[in-house]
Amino acid sequence: MPTTNARSAQRLAKLQEALASGGTLHLRDAAELCDVSEMTIRRDLTTQPTAMTLLGGRLVMANYPGVTPIYDLTxxxxxxxxxxxxxxxxxxxxxxxxxxxxxxxxxxxxxxxxxxxxxxxxxxxxxxxxxxxxxxxxxxxxxxxxxxxxxxxxxxxxxxxxxxxxxxxxxxxxxxxxxxxxxxxxxxxxxxxxxxxxxxxxxxxxxxxxxxxxxxxxxxxxxxxxxxxxxxxxxxxxxxxxxxxxxxxxxxxxxxxxxxxxx
Amino acid sequence: MPTTNARSAQRLAKLQEALASGGTLHLRDAAELCDVSEMTIRRDLTTQPTAMTLLGGRLVMANYPGVTPIYDLTxxxxxxxxxxxxxxxxxxxxxxxxxxxxxxxxxxxxxxxxxxxxxxxxxxxxxxxxxxxxxxxxxxxxxxxxxxxxxxxxxxxxxxxxxxxxxxxxxxxxxxxxxxxxxxxxxxxxxxxxxxxxxxxxxxxxxxxxxxxxxxxxxxxxxxxxxxxxxxxxxxxxxxxxxxxxxxxxxxxxxxxxxxxxx
DNA sequence: GCGTTAATGTTAAAATTATAACATTTAGTG
DNA sequence: CACTAAATGTTATAATTTTAACATTAACGC
The missing domain is CATH 3.40.50.1360 (Rossmann fold)
Structure with a gap:
């Protein structure tokens, strides 16, 4: 398990930019946008602390009101x-x-x-x-x-x-x-x-x-x-x-x- | 294919209430909340016109900024x-x-x-x-x-x-x-x-x-x-x-x- | 009450997404 | 330049979600 990764953080920043104005980004497109594999994006999300979440294969800002407080109704x-x-x-x-x-x-x-x-x-x-x-x-x-x-x-x-x-x-x-x-x-x-x-x-x-x-x-x-x-x-x-x-x-x-x- | 369904609309209204304050609702929980099967909720969503969408098994308000305009990066x-x-x-x-x-x-x-x-x-x-x-x-x-x-x-x-x-x-x-x-x-x-x-x-x-x-x-x-x-x-x-x-x-x-x- | 039809439930198959394991590449170091 | 380790890619497998088909139940008119 790596400690920190500058490039990983940079990718997440780029993706967050894309999502900042709202919307969702399919993992596939996110990977293409960053020119890496989908797996790398997945790893970025789990490794680094980020405000984004993967929701059904789509990247969303986790702190947006419609998404964040994932209402897990157990x-x-x-x-x-x-x-x-x-x-x-x-x-x-x-x-x-x-x-x-x-x-x-x-x-x-x-x-x-x-x-x-x-x-x-x-x-x-x-x-x-x-x-x-x-x-x-x-x-x-x-x-x-x-x-x-x-x-x-x-x-x-x-x-x-x-x-x-x-x-x-x-x-x-x-x-x-x-x-x-x-x-x-x-x-x-x-x-x-x-x-x-x-x-x-x-x-x-x-x-x-x-x-x-x-x-x-x-x-x-x-x-x-x-x-x-x-x-x-x-x-x-x-x-x-x-x-x-x-x-x-x-x-x-x-x-x-x-x-x-x-x- | 049915024309309209009062109960279906009622369920959707109930779910929309739950989501109005933000957040997501897992299909499983939505079904439980309405006391019907998941399939019924799915059908409600496709049959009736609604502001909600199913995103990776979770019900979200489609018109929320973080969700709706699915960023199709063409x-x-x-x-x-x-x-x-x-x-x-x-x-x-x-x-x-x-x-x-x-x-x-x-x-x-x-x-x-x-x-x-x-x-x-x-x-x-x-x-x-x-x-x-x-x-x-x-x-x-x-x-x-x-x-x-x-x-x-x-x-x-x-x-x-x-x-x-x-x-x-x-x-x-x-x-x-x-x-x-x-x-x-x-x-x-x-x-x-x-x-x-x-x-x-x-x-x-x-x-x-x-x-x-x-x-x-x-x-x-x-x-x-x-x-x-x-x-x-x-x-x-x-x-x-x-x-x-x-x-x-x-x-x-x-x-x-x-x-x-x-x- | 019977028959018809809409509404819902159940199940299996298909598609998609998530995880894990291992292979490969890249970057840095002596 | 080889060695090491991190970073990324690839592939297979598991889990989940979606779709479709068919079964069952409930509602309504006659």
Whole structure:
């Protein structure tokens, strides 16, 4: 097994160039383009670290949204996806024609976005790149992206005038996700730069929805951003959640539970 | 051969939901998800009109940039790609370690972006979603996205405080693209919302580079944004460009032509 | 309920892609 | 210049995906 190879890296760079503007390249053509055998390209891909993948004999950029997170729905993951999907279906029940939605970063709310195409007119405000990408494809949804410095870990942006930018917008409903929800320690996330936009959205929005799956209950993450009482609604997927929360003296949010039927 | 099938369409809709947020779905999992055999899914795809494709046993959204336009490198397309690639190679010669680059929207500068991974540290400022996506994958490049309202036609954002946001940044080099370059009528683009960020970048940057292929010469587009003299360098791919411009009395910009060797 | 037809399932064969093993070429070194 | 080892090519084999043909089930009209 060789350590590094300059020529190999050069080939991959060339191929990546070809794919940078989008599209796929058949292994056969890739080999021809680089004037080597298909096997060499295959080896390049396995030996060197690269952003490309071979998908059914075709070379694709692995980090492209339509390709990357290869949704390997094994049994567990399939059910996990179903859970995420159902959660978003419940959120959908709160969305109305003409709404201006603040949509938080993370993966929780992603399945919701394609559902937004069923509305005639909506506006989505977000500070997350993955959310923006999904929404940018919807012709009926106006997209406002709050920019700034990009944080790869959360695929989102941070800026010092995020609060001001959010306050200027007439946000109807804030859909907030979280990495931890605890009755005493409140609602928290992983990254500190998310705190500002989340808090600004909570402060501005007419209605505040916390969207979390049950696995987040009882968990505390480094960045605290709100108390459970700051939300009007908690949308979750666990049967026991309402009791769990209410028995512990938390009465503020209306909690939406699995009774809601999924189409 | 059946005419239409409600259930078939319903399955495809369900699968499309699953893929809407990006990713791929193995045929096996798609079949399981719909509770039918793989063959049925295959038939759905061939029978019904759909935006999905089967790529190496995996279901993908065919209209996603990384997947759809299957890059059939016929001779012409290959050479067209080569041209774009060469143009960006020339631009690359102007970029230095540690630069803060303003990168304009459009497709012209896209091939440049993956090349930026060769630097140790760079900062890219942009108001284009496609640029941001390409840059977000580069670990060595800091990304600043100027947000606002999304314009699908140019895959970019517009906002009324774009100028202020750009002025606050210490932009080293502005890489500007254009849809039209005319000696008398100046440099123009298609969309009016692009004018503000372009002009702000030109005003702020230390060095201003206009990057255009020769097909843009002599063309005037609706939105004027600068005179040719506002640029320090014009990077182009046409041999005749320097004479063409200089003979017409335009002496300001240094023009970079194909003499520069491509690796 | 019977007969017809669409819809789906099952299986086998063909085509394609992936892996592995070994052969050959190329580059570098003393 | 020979020696070594990496890099690439070639070929055979395995695994996977695609296609095709036929069997079975479900739906619908009479």
């Amino acid at each position: 049994e567990q993951q399939a059910s996990h996806y179903q859970a995420k999907y159902r959660l978003c279906q419940r959120v959908l029940a709160f969305i109305e024609e003409g709404d201006t939605l603040f949509i938080d970063c993370g993966s929780t709310l992603i399945p919701l976005l394609s559902q937004l195409s069923h509305f005639r007119e909506l506006t989505v405000v977000t500070y997350a790149l993955n959310v923006a990408n999904a929404v940018s494809a919807l012709p009926n949804v106006r997209l406002v992206l709050l920019g700034g410095l990009f944080y790869a870990a959360s695929q989102s942006f941070g800026s010092d005038n995020m609060t001001a930018a959010i306050e200027r917008l007439g946000i109807n409903k804030a859909l907030i996700s979280a990495a931890g929800v605890d009755l005493e320690r409140g609602v928290s996330c992983f990254h500190f730069h998310e705190v500002t936009p989340k808090q600004a959205a909570i402060a501005t929005a007419m209605q505040r929805l916390l969207v979390v799956d049950a696995s987040k209950f009882g968990v505390v993450r480094p960045a605290y951003f709100a108390a459970l009482e700051d939300f009007d609604v908690v949308v979750t997927d666990e049967e026991g959640a309402p009791q769990l929360l209410k028995e512990n003296g938390c009465v503020a949010p209306e909690i939406v539970v699995p009774e809601i039927t999924v189409a | 001779e012409q397309q290959a050479s067209h790609y080569q041209a774009k690639y060469r143009l960006c190679q020339r631009v690359l010669a102007f970029i230095e370690e540690g630069d803060t680059l303003f990168i304009d929207c459009g497709s012209t500068l896209i091939p440049l972006l993956s090349q930026l991974s060769h630097f140790r540290e760079l900062t890219v400022v942009t108001y284009a979603l496609n640029v941001a996506n390409a840059v977000s994958a580069l670990p060595n490049v800091r990304l600043v996205l100027l947000g606002g309202l999304f314009y699908a036609a140019s895959q970019s954002f517009g906002s009324d405080n774009m100028t202020a946001a750009i002025e606050r940044l210490g932009i080293n080099k502005a890489l500007i693209s254009a849809a039209g370059v005319d000696l008398e009528r100046g440099v123009s683009c298609f969309h009016f919302h692009e004018v503000t960020p372009k002009q702000a970048a030109i005003a702020t940057a230390m060095q201003r580079l206009l990057v255009v292929d020769a097909s843009k010469f002599g063309v005037v587009r609706p939105a004027y944004f600068a005179a040719l003299e506002d640029f320090d360098v014009v990077v182009t791919d046409e041999e005749g460009a320097p004479q063409l411009l200089k003979e017409n009395g335009c002496v300001a910009p240094e023009i970079v032509v194909p003499e520069i060797t491509v690796a």
